[in-house]
Amino acid sequence: MSDRKIFSVVGIFDSAQHLMNAIPDIRKRVNAPLEAYTPYPVEGLDKLLGYRKSPVGGMVLVMGIIGALSALGFELWTSGRDYPQVTAGKPLFSWEAFVPIMFEVTVLFAAFTAGLGMLLLLNRLPMFRHPMLRSSSLPLVTRDRFALAVEARGAEIDVEKITRLLQEFGAKSVEVVEEPAPAGVASPKFFLRTLTAIGIVCILAGFITYWTMKLFPIVKPMVHMLDQPRLNPQSPSRYFSDGSGMRMPVSGTVARGSVPYTIRNQELAGDLVNPLYRTETVLRQGRQAYMNNCSVCHGVLGDGKTSLTKAYGAKPANLVSQSIAGLPDGKLYHVIVAGKNAMASYSAELGEDERWATVHYLRVLQRAANARDEDIPK
Amino acid sequence: MNKQPGVRGMGADRKLIVLAGAGLVGIVVSWIVSGGERFWANWILWFLFLLTIGLGSLFIVALEHVVGARWSIPLRRVPERLSSLVLIVAPIALLALLSLDSLYSWTSPEALANPIIAGKRPWLNVPFFIARVIACLLLWGLAWWILVRGSIKQDKTRDARFNLRARRFAPLFMIIFGITITIVAFDWISSMEPEWYSDIFGVYIFAGTFLAGLAATTLALLYLQSRGRLKDITRDHMYNLGGFLFAFTVFWSYIGFAQYMLMWYANIPEEVFWYQERIEGAWGPILLGLAVFHFLVPFFLLIPRDAKRDPRFLFWTAAIMLFSHWLDLYWMIFPVLDLGPLFGLPEISFSILFVSAALLWIRFSMTRGADMPAGDPLLSEGLEFRL
Numbered sequence: 001m002s003d004r005k006i007f008s009v010v011g012i013f014d015s016a017q018h019l020m021n022a023i024p025d026i027r028k029r030v031n032a033p034l035e036a037y038t039p040y041p042v043e044g045l046d047k048l049l050g051y052r053k054s055p056v057g058g059m060v061l062v063m064g065i066i067g068a069l070s071a072l073g074f075e076l077w078t079s080g081r082d083y084p085q086v087t088a089g090k091p092l093f094s095w096e097a098f099v100p101i102m103f104e105v106t107v108l109f110a111a112f113t114a115g116l117g118m119l120l121l122l123n124r125l126p127m128f129r130h131p132m133l134r135s136s137s138l139p140l141v142t143r144d145r146f147a148l149a150v151e152a153r154g155a156e157i158d159v160e161k162i163t164r165l166l167q168e169f170g171a172k173s174v175e176v177v178e179e180p181a182p183a184g185v186a187s188p189k190f191f192l193r194t195l196t197a198i199g200i201v202c203i204l205a206g207f208i209t210y211w212t213m214k215l216f217p218i219v220k221p222m223v224h225m226l227d228q229p230r231l232n233p234q235s236p237s238r239y240f241s242d243g244s245g246m247r248m249p250v251s252g253t254v255a256r257g258s259v260p261y262t263i264r265n266q267e268l269a270g271d272l273v274n275p276l277y278r279t280e281t282v283l284r285q286g287r288q289a290y291m292n293n294c295s296v297c298h299g300v301l302g303d304g305k306t307s308l309t310k311a312y313g314a315k316p317a318n319l320v321s322q323s324i325a326g327l328p329d330g331k332l333y334h335v336i337v338a339g340k341n342a343m344a345s346y347s348a349e350l351g352e353d354e355r356w357a358t359v360h361y362l363r364v365l366q367r368a369a370n371a372r373d374e375d376i377p378k
Numbered sequence: 379m380n381k382q383p384g385v386r387g388m389g390a391d392r393k394l395i396v397l398a399g400a401g402l403v404g405i406v407v408s409w410i411v412s413g414g415e416r417f418w419a420n421w422i423l424w425f426l427f428l429l430t431i432g433l434g435s436l437f438i439v440a441l442e443h444v445v446g447a448r449w450s451i452p453l454r455r456v457p458e459r460l461s462s463l464v465l466i467v468a469p470i471a472l473l474a475l476l477s478l479d480s481l482y483s484w485t486s487p488e489a490l491a492n493p494i495i496a497g498k499r500p501w502l503n504v505p506f507f508i509a510r511v512i513a514c515l516l517l518w519g520l521a522w523w524i525l526v527r528g529s530i531k532q533d534k535t536r537d538a539r540f541n542l543r544a545r546r547f548a549p550l551f552m553i554i555f556g557i558t559i560t561i562v563a564f565d566w567i568s569s570m571e572p573e574w575y576s577d578i579f580g581v582y583i584f585a586g587t588f589l590a591g592l593a594a595t596t597l598a599l600l601y602l603q604s605r606g607r608l609k610d611i612t613r614d615h616m617y618n619l620g621g622f623l624f625a626f627t628v629f630w631s632y633i634g635f636a637q638y639m640l641m642w643y644a645n646i647p648e649e650v651f652w653y654q655e656r657i658e659g660a661w662g663p664i665l666l667g668l669a670v671f672h673f674l675v676p677f678f679l680l681i682p683r684d685a686k687r688d689p690r691f692l693f694w695t696a697a698i699m700l701f702s703h704w705l706d707l708y709w710m711i712f713p714v715l716d717l718g719p720l721f722g723l724p725e726i727s728f729s730i731l732f733v734s735a736a737l738l739w740i741r742f743s744m745t746r747g748a749d750m751p752a753g754d755p756l757l758s759e760g761l762e763f764r765l
Contacts, residue, residue: 043764053683061681088645096642099635 005179007131008035008149009162011171012140016042019146022169023048029165030150032157037132037147059117060110067109071102083307084300086291092300126188135177149177217313233344259352261337272330276356278363286361289354293346302365314342319362320369332359391741397734404727412724415715418477420724423711424732425470426566427590427704430583432463433518433562434591437555439525443541443548449618451760452750453611456602457595458526459743464518466739471511474566478504481714484572494648495572502569510565514558521551530746532753541754559584567707570714574652578637585630590703592622596696598740600689607749613687614765620686623676623699631673655713664709664719672702 013019019036027034027050034049036042075098079085084092119125132138132149141147148171150162163174213219231237237245254260263269276282291300299306302319309316317324317340324332336355339345350358367375409417435457442450478485484502489495495502524547532540560580568579596619602608641649657665679685679695686692712720751757 057681057683088643090643096639099639 004181005154006152006157006159007177007179008151009157009159009166010037010132010135010137010147010149010175010177011166012137012173012175013146013148013171016146018170019148020045020048022148022166022171025169026148026150026165030162032155032162033151033153035149035151037138037141037149039141039144039146042146054118054122056114056117056122060114063113064106064110067106068102070109071105072098075101085296089288089292120192126191128186128188129180131177131180134180135175137175137177261347263334266331266334266338266340269330269334270328272328272333274329274333274356274359276353276360278360282357282360283364285354286357286359286364289350289358290361290365293349294358297343301369302362303369316343320366325366325370329356329359332362391738394734394738394741397730398738401727401729401731401734404723405731408724408727412722415480416717416720416724418474418481419711419715420728421470421474422477422481422566423704423707424728425467425474426562426707426711428463428470428732428736429467429562430587430590430703430707431594431700432461432465432467432591433555433559434587434589435595436461436464436518436521436525436551436591437588438591438595439529440521440548440551440555443525443544444552446545448756448759449615449763451754451757452763453595453599453608453615453619454529454751454754455747455749456599456608457591458529458751459746460591460594460598460740461522461526462743462746463736463739464522466736468515468519471515475508475511478507481570482572484569489572492573498572501564502572507565510561514561517554517558521547521554525551529751529754532751533748534753536753536755538755541756556584559587567710570711571652571655573648575649576637576641576652578633582630582633582637585626585633586703586706589623589626589630589699592619592626593696593700593703595619596623596692597700598744600693600696602744602749603689610750610761612764613689614763616689616692617683617686617765620680620692620695623692623696624680624686627673627676627680627699631669631677655716656709660719661709661713664705668702668706668709671698672706676702 011022013022016038019038020042023034023036023045027048036045036049038045076093080092086092090097137145137147148166150157150166159176163176166174231239231245236243239245240247249255263272290302294302295306297306297308297314297316298304298319299316304316304318306316308314333355335343336350336358337345337347346355405417405420408420438450438457439454439461441447442454483489484495484498485504490499500506525544528540528544560583563580563583567583568574568576596616599608599611599619600616603611638653641653644650655661676695676699679691679698685695754760
């Protein structure tokens, strides 16, 4: 015998019945894991061998729930905190939109846990060569014999005692199977370590990319959305021969449903009176219009602090500051219609009522930012 | 094996007949008290509930023939007998045609003023509607004749040629089933709101139908076992049924949510109004109840392996699912009345009448043929099924 470690002691039985009869007696006398090899699935063998219920089910359930929760957390963070942006007028926290991704990540976590948990933890893979494959017992099992192996699994086992026991309880022959010679570089351990390293590198690369783009906004993410063929305001276009991208309205005409706005100067607009009452409906309309059009730059709270500010170096106005809170309604309305500094006109996006409703909602934001004690509901 | 004296007590039948009579009086009174519209809404609801159970059972039978499943042969007689509901549904469906004037607004000439309904005119017109209803009933009757009557006859003849015939017909039935279940969904349910569009609606109704058939099969099988019949069906067979229930409760939720989410996202008036009517007011809690009892509760109850093998546990889970299927239909149909969720005398008397009549019919079908398809040459293989 060589000095290699013992993998298992294998007894060969003539029939499934012989094998099944021997198992309880051997289990009583040997305190080592048993494994059976049969040419076809034998009913009840798993119970005799004392296999407990597989833990994979529980692992999958736990990991599935973790997957669902981490997807939910990630979505809440990205769309609610890190890059809040209203899409199609939906609330920032729209659970309906989160469900498909939660579902996918749940399935992903659960499937990976089931697959990898079974292969790596329970079946002890990667194992390039199972010692049984080179034994002389396996060819017999693939024909018509039944084998019972008492496995060492790293511990010392009493080979002679087990051989005697196997023979005593009906084994026709007994073989001692050794552990294979240690593999070279391409060992299972090397394989696993490489996989782990690749995984860690991927995760690190993700974090590095994220923080690079966050801290050094020179690298713009998703440039194809910025550089699309389109008509940019105040820039020449070859769409029409006179170099502009759109046509001026025919002189002397007014578009249907639009009221001409003739005030050219913000100072003059101060006399305009907000025609809408501050009802709940109006304030809701104002909030919707504000969230859809203004919040991207001015922020959900109106303080002008959004992720865009940092990423693109823009300085949108702080709408809840004292100087802007002191402006009359008409001057705010004028800015929405005519634009100011880098801000373009929003007269195309917002109808007249929506603009005035937005002004009302701005007052709500300003009041909220400078709340006094008596504003707190009792 | 044909007659089982002592098992089928006549006392229960007599009680059911009395109950059905009381229900019949109740629905006549409710017609007088609360009017025709609510009467017909109840009628359609119970027609579809019985139809989906019968059709779902027929689908289970055909599915076994299509895929050549062996494990389900010993319990095949249960869905075969339940599928006879598609026969008794025929007069109910023909009477339901009387509801066209009161519940289906597209039948009125004024509806044509709406360009959407006018565009659907080639499909939504009364003669074609009636033709489709009759064609569907005939096709289901034909499928029942070939798949179920043939199987019952095989008990005596022991003729294995039936298996070959069923195997040839079953794939064809799958096509028939797919088309007719979509017609049922579009004609009887979604055309109550004729402006509405939803392509996936037929799949949604299919998911509910298969689930209803599975739940009813499980309930009937476990009830029969508790009465000492079908003793050879093991917990391994039940495990498979439980697995199907689990899979298709997820499928139903998947399709239901897919339909909801796409409409919520697109926010197009001719789609979202359907959900708006079914979320606002007291319908909101009912929709929530559907999410809980049609998905969450059965999903988590059926996860453990042992839950699918425990007859009592499986029985109550299947009962919850069958009830949720009824609630699903109720939630789809009743908002058309624009009266909020109703459950009063009409609903109670309809439940009593249709449940007792359906149970009478099922008890009668349970005496047809042997308890297991005794003539099927593969029966013993099915009995040997172990996980």
